């Protein structure tokens with residue numbers, strides 16, 4: 322069984338510091354939600370409140386429609402996988418996985434069946450007699466997941482489960498996690514600081530900054546329609562270019578220092594003359610002059626196999642620029658080149674509020690009650 | 691894949707440990723010499739009949755006689771039994787109280803630093819002073835303990851004059867002095883426990899007592915074992931407090947092995963016998979140490995494979 326989760330105005334204060342500030346979030350039953358944000362933004366605290374390891378200062382938490390705000394962790398029908406794995410060091414893998422079931426006095430053959438099945442799913446059947454100490458990082462990770470699966474909870478909570486693994490293993494486990502979710506179909510809240518994990522695993526991403534939700538949306542939505550400067554800068558790799566500009570006409574932004582005027586895909590309702598930030602994804606900068614041309618001084622050219630990432634500065638303003646162009650262009654280092662823009666990748670943000678002026682929030686995107 | 695990695699690691703650590711031995715060998719030799727010399731010379735005394743103050747040249751070779759006497763001397767077995775009882779009761783009480791206190795006071799309660807300091811004070815007092823203090827406390831006429839009992843209308847007791855009460859008195863004094871040691875060791879052990887493991891246990895449905903018994907204490911099993919061994923060794927060698935408090939009496943009710951060794955050597959002037967008994971005591975202590983270390987050797991925990 323799977324259950325939805327509802328966070329209503331959930332707040333956490335430590336002393337005078339508000340660490341999580343009025344979060345509203347609804348996860349449908351079976352949905353894979355990823356909480357992403359920089360280190361220290363309150364992701365773990367939010368997850369720990371859902372788990373019941375941390376009391377809320379304010380607000381309510383519902384799991385499967387039941388108010389669990391003050392319930393003990395074991396009464397919430399959740400299982401959690403920790404970054405440090407948190408395995409019981411004195412117990413074997415099998416004992417680690419069956420600990421919760423032995424506490425509920427489940428019958429022995431039932432325990433053996435469930436441990437066996439989880440071990441089979443995760444490919445750790447040959448490790449059942451080992452102690453955690455005798456396992457590699459990836460194996461411990463699997464045991465931690467096994468311990469969660471065996472409980473057959475309605476909700477899985479993950480706190481940066483892959484961040485202690487090396488890059489190759491992390492990529493492999495990411496795929497396995499996605500498959501596991503498909504197979505078990507359990508509601509999942511997954512915390513990470515890694516936007517690649519967020520983009521690849523999530524059905525919906527929640528972007529958190531200083532305890533406040535910046536945007537909730539599918540990976541496509543947060544990439545194509547970042548609601549504000551923070552989301553625009555956080556999601557996408559390489560990071561979106563940001564240039565200081567002025568709204569010269571409803572459909573044109575001037576970059577005075579660079580002496581360029583960039584045409585927008587559609588006219589804006591905002592006041593002409595407003596200071597704005599022009600955001601262009603590195604993928605939205607194309608080699609060669611166009612209707613409007615940006616001149617870039619390339620300093621470094623990194624060839625990545627299918628594309629070349631050019632790093633340098635904007636001629637005139639000296640603002641940093643990154644362009645990701647198809648093919649191999651290593652020879653462009655130390656050259657001055659012309660770039661044109663792809664309007665689909667152009668964003669305009671209010672310089673004061675940071676809000677996106679072209680693609681305003683989709684209705685119901687930022688859930689409030 | 692991982693198995694291959696494990697094999698490689700074993701080979702590696704084996705050659706590493708050979709190199710390591712080479713470097714620590716001088717230190718090991720010095721340590722062994724420093725530890726073994728007194729032991730061997732004490733054991734050697736057991737083969738001679740010698741009185742302190744007389745020249746060693748007058749010492750008489752007696753062979754195994756002293757050891758034979760020791761094994762047939764009922765006083766040796768009686769004092770060994772007294773030692774066992776003393777060690778069993780006082781050390782289990784100290785372990786129980788020390789662990790209970792540590793569990794109650796771990797975490798960050800306000801004023802914690804003050805309590806912790808308060809608790810370790812007894813440990814810092816010299817054992818002779820501890821004995822003297824308790825002697826006054828247990829004094830039949832002027833002692834604080836009888837005064838306290840009087841508040842509850844309990845008649846004054848001759849603590850140090852009664853065989854059972856005297857035995858209780860030395861145990862109480864030992865518990866008072868050494869529970870703090872257990873407390874310090876356990877609280878240090880607990881502070882090293884990864885709190886997320888305890889949280890995982892809570893999510894798994896374990897309540898305080900289950901977390902404590904099945905996760906927290908097993909995670910510090912090696913600390914508990916070491917603490918137990920150190921306390922047992924000390925309890926088997928206890929002398930000063932008993933010396934001051936009861937001098938083994940009344941009768942021989944509190945005459946532990948080291949008290950008997952002392953009396954044999956310095957009152958009976960039988961150094962050979964005293965040394966032979968010391969060897970027996972050493973053997974008992976070494977056996978206990980070996981047993982406890984074997985029960986939970988943190989380095990020997992790899993048998994999960």
Ligand SMILES: Nc1ncnc2c1ncn2[C@@H]1O[C@H](COP(=O)(O)OP(=O)(O)O)[C@@H](O)[C@H]1O
Nearest residue numbers: 335336340358359360361362363364365366367
């Ligand atoms: N128990 C606590 N007491 C005080 N501050 C805390 C506590 N737990 C976390 N914090 C603070 O809350 C902030 C958010 O922490 P956390 O949720 O762990 O961040 P994240 O998981 O996003 O990196 C951090 O600044 C951290 O110092």
Ligand SMILES: [Mg+2]
Nearest residue numbers: 364365366481
């Ligand atoms: Mg965290």
